[in-house]
Amino acid sequence: MKVIKSIKGFKDIKSSNFGLSENQLREKAHALIPGGAHTYSRGDDQFPENAPALVVKGKGCYIWGSNGEKYLDYGMGLRTVTIGYATPEIDNAAIAEIRKGTNLTKSSLTELDAAEKVLKLFKGMDMVKFAKNGSTVTTAAVKLARAYTDRKYILRCIDHPFFSYDDWFIGDTVVKKGIPEEISSLTINFKFNDIESVKQAFRNYPNQIACVIMEPTTHIQPENGFLKEVADITHKNGAVFISDEISCTFRTGIFTTLDQYGVTPDLVTVGKGMANGYPLTALVGKKEIMNLGGIKKEGEERVFLISTTYGGELISLGAIQAVIDYYKKHDVLNYLWSYNKKFISGINKISSDIGIEDKFYIEGFPGRMNYVAKDNSGKSSFEFRTLFHQEMVKNKILIPWIVNSYAHGDKELKMTFDAVTNSLEVYKKALKAGLGHYLKGKPQKPVFRQFN
Ligand SMILES: Cc1ncc(COP(=O)(O)O)c(C=O)c1O
Known part of the structure; x- marks a missing residue:
């Protein structure tokens, strides 16, 4: 039961909940907020159990968990963050609007x-x-x-x-x-x-x-x-x-x-x-x-x-103008696509080298993609999807879906490929020996389901 007292490198973050364990944080969130989160896709049932209970802060393409760990993020704020968390050019435009009075x-x-x-x-x-x-x-x-x-x-x-x-x-x-x-x-x-x-x-x-x-x-x-x-x-x-x-x-x-x-x-x-x-x-x-x-x-x-x-309200309307300028100056859209192109071919090659390309692969195109996780019978499997994510979390990557940003670079791509290699080695073993040896905790569930 990990207890975190502060977030390393972010001295400014204060929370009356520092000192609670991961389990206590989860329980408290569910006690105070229906579903434990304000968006169902952010809920505990969408992540493996080794994911942090809560996240605290993001910078660039990284995010810090309530467990004190730093993760490379492929969730990027439910697709909203395209340039990177806390990008000064965008935040400064937003801050200028705050100073004009906000609303x-x-x-x-x-x-x-x-x-x-x-x-x-x-x-x-x-x-x-x-x-x-x-x-x-x-x-x-x-x-x-x-x-x-x-x-x-x-x-x-x-x-x-x-x-x-x-x-x-x-x-x-x-x-x-x-x-x-x-x-x-x-x-x-x-x-x-x-x-x-x-x-x-x-x-x-x-x-x-x-x-x-x-x-x-x-x-x-x-x-x-x-x-x-x-x-x-x-x-x-x-x-x-x-x-x-x-x-x-x-x-x-x-x-x-x-x-x-x-x-x-x-x-x-x-x-x-x-x-x-x-x-x-x-x-x-x-x-x-x-x-x-x-x-x-x-x-x-x-x-x-x-x-x-x-x-x-002024803040977001200031931010979007800065985003439009940033996109023009840095050709962000092409960058996102070129990263994703390497991402798709790299991961599909790793899966194929490990010999499980029909069980785990990236589908889609550089504009939008998804990872497919199947069981031995060839059926899409939430259990195997969770196992993959669990192993990626062990390798310090959060990947509930695949969304990158302008802040994801060559270093992150290499980190991703190394993590995917480690994770798919475990995936292969689980295909052989059964999930029971490898999957810890409950599998993820679909957001759209009739019953809890
Ligand atoms: C295609 C599409 N339409 C509408 C929505 C609803 O947006 P919001 O969650 O901001 O209400 C979403 C959210 O995920 C979406 O992906």
Whole structure:
């Protein structure tokens, strides 16, 4: 039971909880916060038991645990940190806004500057509305689409894991307790890269579907012009095409749907990587639809679009402007891709050299990827996924998923390859001898499950 009294190298960190053991910290977190964390994907059930109970601080691509250990991080704040934790250029821009007063009484110049800068990145999009969470902007997009079309149904991609914690989405998952059937029955779905499933939905609900919402890509990319076909069918049926780029933002691409796949959506939701961890998301879209949330057309019935107390707070809106400048100056996007290219080929080679390339491999492409862990029968396995992560944690790497940053360099790549080699050697032994000898504690569980 490790007890930590302070974090080495960070004398400024004070906590009334220093002195508690890892187990005590976990228990206290679960006693005070439902799920022990403010995001389910940050919960204990998403990590092996040897991961730190809590994390304390990040710098560059490293993160410090409540156990006092320093870890190389491939979680990067749930994809939000693209440049590196505590990057001075971004933090200084944020601090300058703090000194202006943080959250002012009327719409600010910072807000206007940020809107102008962001819209320059989204060709064909005319207006933007800022918020703090992805769920806020996807839900706003859906509401706008319903108002614009005067229709009820939402057609969403079933293969994309998460669009919002709001009822219209969660009601269409297995964790639907608390959501009335009247709401969940209004969300229907289609399969990625299966154009017939999109056509069928429009046939089943003629003139009733308000919008199609999907990510332009996950680690599985659209094939054979799928995105373009979806956009065309959506428009032919009088619906709105919403591209959810929250997880792609400033990683897979800048305006991924257009830049990577040549398709222009009607509304785009962006977030995660856009402000290097500062809380900022945005709904970006065509004027004709976005303007429904405006107040200039006298006599027109209003749509109460996003209206939040902190939507115009200065700190994140200062940070994003610095991020945009940083990306231009350092060509961050290309850097992230080039690191990932080496990452994918290096790890797949290690797995193949060890002789388990059909049981453990990286799938996807440098814009977005995932590690696949299978058991002896060839089935994807949470147990083996946890074992891999457990061994990586022993080698001082946190890797709940694979997300890098501009701060990940050659030293970190080498550290990763060494750790993967050690971890996959154990993985191979566990395939032979059984997990019982190797996996300590409970395996990770899926975030979307009906029961605890
Ligand atoms: C594609 C996508 N859309 C929407 C969301 C919801 O964002 P938030 O958690 O900020 O509400 C997420 C979050 O992971 C996401 O990945």
